[in-house]
Amino acid sequence: MKPKHIIGAVIIAACLGAMFYFSKNFATPYVTFDEAAKAQGRQVQVMGELVKSAGAALIPESGAYEFSISDPDGKVMRVRTMKGLPSNFEQATQVVAKGAYEDGIFVASDILTKCPSKYEAKADEAFQKEPGE
Amino acid sequence: MLFLAALFGFMAWTLYGALVVTPPAHVLGETARIIYFHVPVAWVAVLAFTMSLWNSVVVLRRHSYEADMKAEVSARMGLWFCVLATISGAFFAKSAWNMYWNWDPRQVSITVLLLVYMAYFGLRSATPDFDRRIRLAAVYAILAFAVMPFLVFVIPRVYMSLHPDTIINADGQGKLLDDKMRLVFWCAAAGYTFLYLKLYNLSVRVERIARRKEGWDV
Numbered sequence: 001m002k003p004k005h006i007i008g009a010v011i012i013a014a015c016l017g018a019m020f021y022f023s024k025n026f027a028t029p030y031v032t033f034d035e036a037a038k039a040q041g042r043q044v045q046v047m048g049e050l051v052k053s054a055g056a057a058l059i060p061e062s063g064a065y066e067f068s069i070s071d072p073d074g075k076v077m078r079v080r081t082m083k084g085l086p087s088n089f090e091q092a093t094q095v096v097a098k099g100a101y102e103d104g105i106f107v108a109s110d111i112l113t114k115c116p117s118k119y120e121a122k123a124d125e126a127f128q129k130e131p132g133e
Numbered sequence: 134m135l136f137l138a139a140l141f142g143f144m145a146w147t148l149y150g151a152l153v154v155t156p157p158a159h160v161l162g163e164t165a166r167i168i169y170f171h172v173p174v175a176w177v178a179v180l181a182f183t184m185s186l187w188n189s190v191v192v193l194r195r196h197s198y199e200a201d202m203k204a205e206v207s208a209r210m211g212l213w214f215c216v217l218a219t220i221s222g223a224f225f226a227k228s229a230w231n232m233y234w235n236w237d238p239r240q241v242s243i244t245v246l247l248l249v250y251m252a253y254f255g256l257r258s259a260t261p262d263f264d265r266r267i268r269l270a271a272v273y274a275i276l277a278f279a280v281m282p283f284l285v286f287v288i289p290r291v292y293m294s295l296h297p298d299t300i301i302n303a304d305g306q307g308k309l310l311d312d313k314m315r316l317v318f319w320c321a322a323a324g325y326t327f328l329y330l331k332l333y334n335l336s337v338r339v340e341r342i343a344r345r346k347e348g349w350d351v
Contacts, residue, residue: 008272008275012275012276012279015276015279015280016279019280020283020287023288023291027238027241027288027292028237028238028241028292028293028294030292047295072293086231088161088229096230096235110231110232111231112231112232113229113230114229114230114297115160115161115229115297117298118309119158119161119309119311120159121157121159121310121311121313122156
């Protein structure tokens with residue numbers, strides 16, 4: 001290894017390190033639940049796992065849907081949307097909610113879905129039905 | 134001849150397989166067929182950037198004009214395939230996520246990658262002295278390649294992303310659970326690799342003729 005190779009490697013490593021260090025500022029639009037709560041009223045995006053057990057509930061009086069998402073630490077946030085749920089919401093593993101946190105609930109104007117990353121054939125409906133159904 | 138047969142064979146089978154043979158996917162339905170285009174195209178972009186790296190190393194070793202020309206051709210191809218991956222990804226995102234563009238970590242990092250390689254061409258055209266240009270460009274291409282895997286593989290895994298893991302899932306299992314899907318997918322990967330090699334070969338020949346007409350000895 002010549003000295004200039006070592007200098008080159010150090011420069012490259014420094015660039016990567018700097019990029020990684022600053023990437024938090026530019027790489028992701030998603031904020032944590034705490035940051036969303038702190039940003040009261042400001043438009044942000046949060047991402048989390050759908051809490052399947054809580055399900056999505058339609059609030060009959062307002063026509064809004066409500067559901068819960070959890071972050072990797074297990075913190076749970078309630079999300080409400082007036083726009084209805086996207087068609088593949090049921091199968092989504094994670095969702096992104098775009099909107100603002102208002103008085104204990106995240107009011108979303110848009111819901112984005114993360115679909116399962118495994119691709120399997122669509123089951124034939126004839127097979128899905130239980131015999132005698 | 135054998136090469137062309139392989140290219141057309143794989144590509145024809147990929148088209149037919151992707152549109153006819155493979156079943157629609159669970160959840161994503163017919164739109165999942167775009168993976169037989171989106172993934173191989175992204176793979177070819179990485180391949181082309183690797184080729185650009187390799188030729189850039191040769192430039193620094195031997196100060197070869199030929200290698201510089203190949204490095205430039207490779208970077209240009211990588212950039213175009215990257216654009217294709219970005220556009221096909223946006224269409225895929227519309228059906229899978231509900232939105233064409235959301236500045237998801239994956240979309241941010243591919244945008245940065247596009248800018249990094251666009252800057253390569255900016256650097257080239259901003260350096261009039263040819264001998265200086267090829268050395269500067271070679272060093273920059275090596276630096277760009279060091280950043281590339283970081284943008285393609287690391288950032289989207291560090292931050293939560295709507296994009297699924299690339300190549301294999303976090304649990305180490307394959308992504309395609311259906312035999313027909315897997316077969317067509319690997320044919321597509323082979324087909325696009327042959328397509329890349331053919332395009333690379335043609336581009337180098339065209340570039341060589343163009344440079345000779347300009348009076349370069351390459």
